[in-house]
Amino acid sequence: MPRLPVTPLRAPVAAAVAALAACGSAAVPAARCTAPPPSDPPTPSAAAGVAGFGADRGWLVGRGAIAFTATVHGPARYRADCSGPLQVVVSDSADIHVFQAAPPAVRGVPCGAVSLPPGRSAEYELSWQVDPTLPAGVYDATLILGDQPPTTLQVRLGRPPSACR
Numbered sequence: 001m002p003r004l005p006v007t008p009l010r011a012p013v014a015a016a017v018a019a020l021a022a023c024g025s026a027a028v029p030a031a032r033c034t035a036p037p038p039s040d041p042p043t044p045s046a047a048a049g050v051a052g053f054g055a056d057r058g059w060l061v062g063r064g065a066i067a068f069t070a071t072v073h074g075p076a077r078y079r080a081d082c083s084g085p086l087q088v089v090v091s092d093s094a095d096i097h098v099f100q101a102a103p104p105a106v107r108g109v110p111c112g113a114v115s116l117p118p119g120r121s122a123e124y125e126l127s128w129q130v131d132p133t134l135p136a137g138v139y140d141a142t143l144i145l146g147d148q149p150p151t152t153l154q155v156r157l158g159r160p161p162s163a164c165r
Contacts, residue, residue: 044141044155049148050076055141059156061131066155069126070145072114080146082111086124087144090155093137099128114146130157 045054056067084102105111137157
């Protein structure tokens with residue numbers, strides 16, 4: 001029986017075995033996910049009626065607070081009850097209220113029937129001390145200043161899902 005020529009495969013096979021053996025070892029580091037940290041979302045803001053609404057941050061990781069403001073620039077007329085001119089209700093993705101507040105107006109902040117002349121402004125503030133046991137996710141903060149239409153700002157709690165899989 002005639003002999004078939006045999007091509008030596010020793011060198012390519014040896015190189016492949018060496019490469020597989022080194023995978024994950026100190027000789028060849030395993031590929032890691034080095035996705036850059038996500039950037040902060042823009043600071044949420046919106047307008048409704050004569051008021052502009054905002055939050056001091058759009059994302060909170062860990063413990064802390066989110067401050068909400070409502071600002072009115074004159075000329076403007078509106079009504080804001082002195083017992084709670086700015087109201088906020090924070091809801092989770094299932095529309096469960098996780099926080100709500102409407103503190104009384106502080107001294108010097110206009111309330112009742114308000115008439116701001118041109119060049120004057122009024123600012124109302126409210127802080128949400130976030131419960132650290134709340135799960136990560138997007139929350140809707142609905143803000144109402146007196147008789148002005150409500151507006152909703154979205155804020156995120158916790159770290160976003162990793163881009164690495």
